[in-house]
Amino acid sequence: MPDVDFTQQLREAGLRVTRPRLAVLAAVHAHPHADTESLISAARALLADVSHQAVYDSLHALTGAGLVRSFKPAGSVARYEARTGDNHHHAVCRSCGAIVDVDCAVGHVPCLTASDSRGFVVDEAEVIYWGTCPDCAITAAAT
Structure with missing residues (x-):
C-alpha cells in the first residue's frame, strides 16, 4: 500500500478526523x-472498539466525500x-468471486456512449465484466 496521509485526506475532503474514519x-x-463485514474486521484490527455503526457511518461519509467508491456487482453485497x-x-470471477480493476476501455469519461441517453447528461458509466479468473480457468481445465 502506498504511503497515504489519511488525516490529510479527511481534512482536504472537509471531514472531521476521527479514529473510526x-x-x-x-x-x-x-x-x-x-x-462491509470484511471492513469491520479490518477496522477492528486497527481500532478494537470500533462499532458496526461507526464503520457504516464512516463508509457513508467517506463515500459521500469521494474518498471511497462503492459498487455492487449483481447478486453481491x-x-x-x-x-x-x-x-x-x-x-x-463467476467461480471464486475474485474482483479486479479493469481500466477504462476507451479512455475518455464516461467510456461508453449511450445510443439514446433519453435526455440524461451522462457523466459516468459503470461496467462489470463477468467471467472466470485465470486461477479458476486453470483449475477447470485440469479437471
Missing part, C-alpha cells in the same frame, strides 16, 4: 473490493475501494 479509510486502502475519480470498471 481513520481506521475505516486504512482498511479500505488495505483491502480493495472488500465488503456492496464492495468498497479507495480508487476513485477515474471511472474504471471491474471484472468478477
Whole structure:
C-alpha cells in the first residue's frame, strides 16, 4: 500500500478526523473490493472498539466525500475501494468471486456512449465484466 496521509485526506475532503474514519479509510486502502463485514474486521484490527455503526457511518461519509467508491456487482453485497475519480470498471470471477480493476476501455469519461441517453447528461458509466479468473480457468481445465 502506498504511503497515504489519511488525516490529510479527511481534512482536504472537509471531514472531521476521527479514529473510526481513520481506521475505516486504512482498511479500505488495505483491502480493495472488500465488503462491509470484511471492513469491520479490518477496522477492528486497527481500532478494537470500533462499532458496526461507526464503520457504516464512516463508509457513508467517506463515500459521500469521494474518498471511497462503492459498487455492487449483481447478486453481491456492496464492495468498497479507495480508487476513485477515474471511472474504471471491474471484472468478477463467476467461480471464486475474485474482483479486479479493469481500466477504462476507451479512455475518455464516461467510456461508453449511450445510443439514446433519453435526455440524461451522462457523466459516468459503470461496467462489470463477468467471467472466470485465470486461477479458476486453470483449475477447470485440469479437471
